[in-house]
Amino acid sequence: MVNIQTVLNILAYSVTLLGVVPVFFYIDMAPRLIFVASLICGCAFDLKERYHLHGLPPTLVSLIFFIVYAAQFSRENLVVPALNILVILLSVRLLSEKNVRNYLQLLALSLFALAGSSLLSLSMTFLLFLFLFLITVAIFLVFLTFSTFTSGQSIPSNELKKILSVSLLMPAASIPLLLLFFVILPRTQFPLWHFLNSRGGTVAGFSERVEPGAAAEVGVRKNVVFRVQSIKIDYADLYWRGIVLNTIQGKAWVRSQKRLVEEVSAGKGRVVRQTVYPEPSATPYLFVLNLPQTIYGIRVERETDYVFRSSALRGGRMRYDTISVLTDTIRGRPDIERVFYLETPVRLSARVISLAADLARRGKRDEEKISALKDFFLSGKYAYSTTNLPQSADPIDEFLFEKKSGHCEFFASSFAIMLRLIGVPSRLVGGYRGGEYNTIGGYYLITEEMAHVWVEAYLEDIGWLKIDPSEFAVNRAPPGQTPQLGLYGKLRLISDSFSYYWNQTVINYDLEKQVQILRETNALLQGVTLSFKPEKLLYALPLLIFAALFIGAIKWRRSSREERLVRGFLKKVRRKYPVAEITPATGLKELAEVLDDPDVSQFADIYCASLYRDRRLSAREFTLLREVVSRL
C-alpha cells in the first residue's frame, strides 16, 4: 500500500526541481536562497502535515518581491526578473498546504520556469529536462485525477504500477508527434534573450581591443568559442586568426577605421580545409586557422590583412568552410604605409626609449634588429602569468623592467612597441592559440581561455612575419606536448562531442538544407548502377543480428513464463508427433487424449489445473512442467 499524498508530494517536488534547476544559476541570489529554504521547509511541513504559512503574509512577501523585480524590467532585461518572480512564487507555493489548486499552480509555474530557461540557453540539457518534465507531469496529472476520484488515502502497489504504465503511455504516444514537429517547426538558433542580455557582460578572452594593464588579474573562462572540424594539426601551427590591431590609441591597441589596401599573398605551406562551427557571439570577426585564404558558405567581407568579417554571424549559429595555408609569412609589396605602422605611444618611459636605441644599434638590417630584440626577451627571463599583472600608469615599462611577468597581451604589445621603436613596422594579431582535439568527433574545441595575441613584423624582402613573443616566456610549455587527459578530461571530451552533434543536428537543423541533401542524394542515386558487393553485407550483419536479438529479447521479456512454457511444450509435441493435428483450437486435455502420451497428459493436468482455476503455477509445479517438457 502506498500513500497517495506522498506520491503526489514527491511528484510535485520533482516537477518543481525540473522546472527550477535549469534556471537556477541564472536567477539572483535572493530567489535562489529562498527557493532552497522553502524546498526544505515545504518537505518538513509535508512530513508533519502542519502548514504554518497561510493567508496574508506569503501573499504580501510575494507582492513585495514582485514589485522589486518588476521594477527591473526593461527591454534588455526581461527574462531574468520574470524568472526571479516565478521562482519566488514557486517558493511560496511550496510552503503552503498542498491541495489540487496548489498542485496545479506549482505545475504551471514550473513549466513557465522551464520554458524561460530555453530563452537563456539552448544546450542539450534543456531537452533532457523537458523530457523528464513531460513524463513527470503526465504521471502527476494522472495521479492527481486519480486522487480526486478516490476516497481512500492509499492504493495497493500493483495498482500504482498500473497507473504508472498508463501515464507513461501518454508521453510515449507524443514522441511521433515530436518528430513531426521537429521537422516542420521553425526554431531559433541561439538563446535569444540571454544572447542579447550578455552583450554588455565582462570580457575575458578575445576582445577587439588590447589594453595591457587594465586589470590586475584575468579570470579563466572555459566557454566554448568555436569548434573546427579538421584533421589533426601540429600544435606549432595552431594559431586561429581573428583580428589585426594596427594602431595605438592611448595605452590600447585597436583596429583602425582606416581601410588599408595592400597587395598581399600567402607564403608557401600546407593547405588545410576546415569547417568552423562558431558558438553565438557578438563579434563580427571570423576565426580561421592562420593563414586564411578563402571562406565560403557565408557572406564575408575580406580585408587585405587577412581579417574576415561577417554581419551574418550575428544572426545566429552557423557554419563556414575555410581554406588555410600553414605559413608564418604574408608576402607583400614594399609599399605599405610605413609611417602608419611605426606610430608609437605618445608617452613612453626613458628606459624603454633607451633600450630601443640600444637594440637598434646592434644591427643594420631589420632581421638583425629583430633577433636582438628576441635575445633581449629570451635573456630577460620573462614569465607568463595571468595574476599579479603590471597595472601602473605605464604597464609596458613595468612589465619589461620590474614585474617581468604577464600574459600574452604584455608580451605582444611590448614586443610590437619595441619593434616600432627600432624602426620595424609591426601590428598585433588577436585570435586563439591551440585547441583541444576531440578524437571522437574529429574536431578542435577552442575555449575562451585560449584567447591569444601575437605579433606580425614587416620585413622588406619577406613581408609580414608572424612572431609569437609569448614563446619567449621561461615557463612556456614546450610545444607539441598535449597533457594526458584524466578521467574528468575524458568525460568532458565525450560530453562535448555530444554537444557538438547536438548543435550540428538539432540546433543547426535546417529544413531547406535537409531537402537539399535529399535532392542531392536522389540525383546521386540516379547515376548509380546497382552493383552488389557481398562484403558490404558483412558490415550490416552484426547490426542485423543485434537488431534481431534486441527484438527477440523484447518479445521474450513481454511474454510471461507460462506463455513460454506452453510454447515450448507445443513445439516439442509437434516435433514428437508430426502427424498430430494441433491447431490453436486444440485444447491441452484434448491433445493428451488423442496422443495418449503420459507426459502430455501430466503436463495438461497440471497446467490446466492452474490455468483454468486462475491460480499461478507454484515454483514446484513450474519446475515439474519444465522437466516434463524437456522429457518430451
Added chain:
Amino acid sequence: MNLPKRDEILHVIDTLVTKYLRGKIKAVELSVIALLSGGHILLEDIPGLGKTTLALALSGALGLSFGRIQCTSDLMPSDITGLSIFNREESLFKFIKGPIFNNIVLMDEINRAMPKTQSAMLEAMEERRVTVEGTTYQLPSPFLVIATQNPMEQVGTYRLPESQMDRFLIRTGIGYPTGSVEKAIIKGGSIRDEIKNMQALVSSEDILAAQKFVKEEIYISDKIVDYIFQLVTETRKHSPILSGISTRGGINIADSAKAHAFLKGRNYVIPEDVKAVAVPVGAHRLVLKMENEDLNKEELLDSVLKNIAVPLV
C-alpha cells in the same frame, strides 16, 4: 478431488449404459448434464430408437417420479397441468394435479401438440410452477422435461418456433446403435419390463446436492468466459447464420460445461468441457439464412468452434 455425489451419478450412467441403454451413452450423458444444470432436453430422432426407453430408464435409475404426456393436436393445456374438479362431499373444487407434477416428464412428440399447449408447457418448464385458476403450484424439484420430436413427420405437426427451441438446454439425437449393439438389442428384445422393476440407484436428495454443487462450487475462469463469449459472438458474425446463439444460450453453455466438468471429475471448467457441450447446447438455437436452411446446424457450429483458439495462457 472431492466432488460430492459424483460417484453415485457416474454409477447411474454406467449401469444405464451397460445394462439398459446400450449404445446411448451420449444421450444419457447429455440427459444427466441437463438434469444437473437444471435444464431440459429435446430428443430429436425418428421413432423406435429408444427415446421413451431412455426417459423411463433414467427416471427409474434416478429414483424419481415419472409422468408422461403423449402430445396430440387436441391436447389441452389443462391436460398437462391438471384441473379442478368439484367435490360433492366437501362442496368445493379440488385441484387434481396433471402429469407435469413429476420429477421427470416425458413429452412425447411435442410438435404434435398445438401451439397453445406447447407454450403452456414451455412456460411451466421455464418458470417451474403452474398457475391454474389463480393459484400457483410449485413443480417438484429436481425437474427435468424430456421432450421428443420426430423431425421427419411434417403433416399435422406444429413446428416448435425458434424462440421456444431456445428454452431447451440441450437438443440431441440418439442415432442408430452400432451393428453389434443393435444385434444384441434385437436378440434381447424389449426391456420395458426390466425397467419397470428397476431399483433406484440414487435419491432425489443426492441429485439436488449434486445440482447445488455444480451450480455453486464448480469454478469457471474468466478465460473460459471469454472463450464462450468468443464462440457466441462468432456465431452471430458467421455468414450463413441469420441469428446466432443468444445470451441465454451462452449462460446455458457455461452451466452445462460446469456439469460436464463435474462428470469428468474436475471442480473447474476447461475449454474441452465447453467444446463437448457447445454443439448439443448451441446448435438448435441457430437460425440459418433462407438460402442456407438445408445446412446442418451441428456441423456449422462445429466448424465455428474449430476456428476459435482455446485460451492457453
